[in-house]
Amino acid sequence: MSIEIEHINKRYGHFTAVDDVSLSLPEGQLTALLGPSGSGKTTLLRIIAGLEFPDSGRIRFHGEDATDVHVSRRGVGFVFQHYALFKHMTVFDNVAYGLTVKPRRLRPGKAEIRTRVMRLLELVQLDWTANRLPSQLSGGQRQRIALARALAVEPKVLLLDEPFGALDAKVRAELRRWLRRLHDEIHLTSVFVTHDQEEALEVSDRIVVMNQGRVEQEGTPEEVYDHPANPFVFSFLGQVNLFHARVQDGQARIGDLALPTSTPEDQPQGHGLAYVRPHDIEILPDGSAQGALAAVIEGITVVGPTARLELKVAGGKDLIHAELPKSRLRSLGLSRGSDTWVRPLNSRVFMDNGARAS
Amino acid sequence: MSTLASPIPPLSSEAPAWQRATEEPAWIRRLLIGIALTFLGLFLVLPLAVVLYGAFEQGLQVWYAAITEPDALAAIRLTLLVVAIVVPLNLVFGVMAAWAIAKFEFRGKSVLITLIDLPFAISPVVVGLIFVILLGSQGWLGPWLAEHDLRIIFAVPGIIIVIAFGTMPFVARELIPLMQQQGKEEEESSLTLGANGWQTFWRVTLPNIKWGVIYGVILCNARAMGEFGAVAIVSGRIRGETNTMPLHIEVLYNEYLFTAAFAVSSLLAGLAIVTIAVKSLVEWRDERQRHPAAA
Ligand SMILES: Nc1ncnc2c1ncn2[C@@H]1O[C@H](COP(=O)(O)OP(=O)(O)OP(=O)(O)O)[C@@H](O)[C@H]1O
Ligand SMILES: [Mg+2]
Numbered sequence: 001m002s003i004e005i006e007h008i009n010k011r012y013g014h015f016t017a018v019d020d021v022s023l024s025l026p027e028g029q030l031t032a033l034l035g036p037s038g039s040g041k042t043t044l045l046r047i048i049a050g051l052e053f054p055d056s057g058r059i060r061f062h063g064e065d066a067t068d069v070h071v072s073r074r075g076v077g078f079v080f081q082h083y084a085l086f087k088h089m090t091v092f093d094n095v096a097y098g099l100t101v102k103p104r105r106l107r108p109g110k111a112e113i114r115t116r117v118m119r120l121l122e123l124v125q126l127d128w129t130a131n132r133l134p135s136q137l138s139g140g141q142r143q144r145i146a147l148a149r150a151l152a153v154e155p156k157v158l159l160l161d162e163p164f165g166a167l168d169a170k171v172r173a174e175l176r177r178w179l180r181r182l183h184d185e186i187h188l189t190s191v192f193v194t195h196d197q198e199e200a201l202e203v204s205d206r207i208v209v210m211n212q213g214r215v216e217q218e219g220t221p222e223e224v225y226d227h228p229a230n231p232f233v234f235s236f237l238g239q240v241n242l243f244h245a246r247v248q249d250g251q252a253r254i255g256d257l258a259l260p261t262s263t264p265e266d267q268p269q270g271h272g273l274a275y276v277r278p279h280d281i282e283i284l285p286d287g288s289a290q291g292a293l294a295a296v297i298e299g300i301t302v303v304g305p306t307a308r309l310e311l312k313v314a315g316g317k318d319l320i321h322a323e324l325p326k327s328r329l330r331s332l333g334l335s336r337g338s339d340t341w342v343r344p345l346n347s348r349v350f351m352d353n354g355a356r357a358s
Numbered sequence: 359m360s361t362l363a364s365p366i367p368p369l370s371s372e373a374p375a376w377q378r379a380t381e382e383p384a385w386i387r388r389l390l391i392g393i394a395l396t397f398l399g400l401f402l403v404l405p406l407a408v409v410l411y412g413a414f415e416q417g418l419q420v421w422y423a424a425i426t427e428p429d430a431l432a433a434i435r436l437t438l439l440v441v442a443i444v445v446p447l448n449l450v451f452g453v454m455a456a457w458a459i460a461k462f463e464f465r466g467k468s469v470l471i472t473l474i475d476l477p478f479a480i481s482p483v484v485v486g487l488i489f490v491i492l493l494g495s496q497g498w499l500g501p502w503l504a505e506h507d508l509r510i511i512f513a514v515p516g517i518i519i520v521i522a523f524g525t526m527p528f529v530a531r532e533l534i535p536l537m538q539q540q541g542k543e544e545e546e547s548s549l550t551l552g553a554n555g556w557q558t559f560w561r562v563t564l565p566n567i568k569w570g571v572i573y574g575v576i577l578c579n580a581r582a583m584g585e586f587g588a589v590a591i592v593s594g595r596i597r598g599e600t601n602t603m604p605l606h607i608e609v610l611y612n613e614y615l616f617t618a619a620f621a622v623s624s625l626l627a628g629l630a631i632v633t634i635a636v637k638s639l640v641e642w643r644d645e646r647q648r649h650p651a652a653a
Contacts, residue, residue: 050550051546051549051550071546071549072549072552072553072554074550080546080547084544084546085544085547086544086547086548086562086565087544087566088565097553098553101551101552101554102552149547149551150550153552
């Protein structure tokens with residue numbers, strides 16, 4: 001079931017939470033709504049679910065207008081950030097809830113409900129908790145029960161609001177991979193909200209980057225990561241270094257380093273900003289290479305196999321960040337205070353007014 | 359760790375006094391508990407004992423005669439009737455008001471919250487007078503009521519109205535903070551799972567606020583039985599007709615029938631104790647259902 005979102009607007013008083021958002025979420029895909037806090041992700045998700053009403057715009061499920069369909073008849077599964085399990089019911093009753101509230105003629109029999117619930121509990125690997133209360137489960141277990149409960153009514157669309165937000169890093173990473181596998185197994189159209197770019201890049205088929213109620217970019221994780229549409233998306237998807245550059249004749253010049261920009265024709269000219277990821281900063285042993293900038297190492301942090309350097313370029317004000325394998329750091333024989341040379345390998349240049357130049 | 363000059367001393371099994379940061383010295387604890395118990399004894403247990411002593415001083419037969427005398431029976435019946443009408447009324451109102459306040463945003467919400475507290479803020483005597491002015495034969499609606507042969511003041515409907523008014527806040531007051539704190543995510547989950555509003559209320563909302571409802575009902579019930587000031591004004595104190603138990607007790611007391619007054623009082627106190635006992639029983643059964651192993 002595909003979801004079409006057409007010109008959705010939502011205001012709270014004078015504040016615009018969702019600003020003319022149009023999206024098309026293809027059937028069977030796992031889409032991540034990614035954006036900083038307050039960017040309107042939850043609001044948009046709740047509008048899709050029918051828990052919130054847009055001021056204008058339409059929501060279509062598989063082409064059919066669902067804007068005025070009541071939440072209880074939309075056939076969406078919704079997983080809340082804080083689980084929202086029914087505290088007074090056992091795990092079994094929680095999962096069975098959606099089946100037991102069906103109108104009598106559609107309600108499966110007791111035995112049938114039992115089998116279906118136990119099958120779901122096995123799917124989330126928690127069948128042994130059936131008789132417990134939610135308060136007797138860990139956070140990760142509660143989240144999986146919440147998911148099983150949402151799946152029990154066989155929704156056509158699964159919506160998850162920061163499903164792993166309240167969990168620790170390790171459980172988070174495990175659960176999101178598990179969610180990915182689950183999604184592949186049961187083939188739903190799923191949308192999940194996150195403000196963690198790593199999570200979005202790792203598990204989703206599509207990423208929708210939101211900011212201030214608007215969609216900044218949508219695409220596959222590769223598209224969004226490798227070809228960010230604007231500086232916001234670039235900075236939001238990872239750490240960046242900024243270099244001032246002169247853009248001329250299809251080239252961006254940083255000092256005497258010239259980096260090619262991809263589309264030479266109809267290039268704007270003038271002042272631009274070159275965005276460089278830390279792993280695209282090359283550390284050189286000497287200044288012989290063309291375009292190398294002299295720098296001093298101000299700090300070194302080693303995280304597992306990767307070394308992160310903080311450097312100060314001669315004449316520059318800001319610290320720049322570089323990443324390289326720990327072994328490379330060792331072979332270069334660098335330590336804090338060492339003089340070295342850096343060179344951006346790859347960059348994305350945006351004109352100062354935000355227009356993309358490369 | 360190996361470079362540390364002085365190793366961390368092992369934890370001794372005997373906890374020194376300063377380790378219990380949240381616990382007061384024993385004498386303070388005893389003092390506080392002692393004060394609380396003395397207070398309870400003086401202001402709760404002692405009066406109750408006096409009532410019971412006064413009631414049964416002249417034997418069980420006198421007590422029984424006092425509470426089965428026709429006027430007393432009428433007062434008991436009237437009180438139970440009032441409770442049977444007022445408590446369900448305020449239960450429904452309280453749950454609805456709390457639901458609206460906790461789960462919806464609307465204009466005039468703060469006004470509604472203030473209004474709910476009003477019956478507590480106004481003296482019961484004033485409440486009584488307000489309704490007399492509104493509904494009495496000399497009152498604003500008096501002529502209209504007389505025309506339609508409706509008698510409210512100095513009759514049972516008036517008593518029910520003032521008591522309903524006076525006990526209105528109990529259930530709502532108990533539930534509003536509870537429901538606000540619980541938020542609406544569980545209800546929203548229920549809706550996304552296909553339940554309608556009615557199912558959501560019975561299966562999700564109500565179980566979550568059960569204890570608040572029970573406490574609210576007990577308080578409402580106790581106050582409805584014991585309400586005096588407002589009832590004294592609107593009832594007209596017609597013996598055997600519009601006297602509730604508290605009014606009947608006052609009449610007996612004014613006529614120097616102390617034993618009878620205490621007997622009816624003991625019954626009123628007994629009813630209160632029964633409600634609390636019922637609540638405890640429900641609580642205990644609920645607890646046992648939840649944790650069968652612990653019981
Ligand atoms: N009921 C409401 N009343 C007023 N403002 C609201 C309401 N709900 C959301 N907002 C505002 O709308 C904006 C978007 O909120 P939303 O919850 O969608 O953000 P979000 O992207 O989910 O953020 P987060 O990552 O912090 O959850 C926020 O600035 C918030 O203050
Ligand atoms: Mg949110």
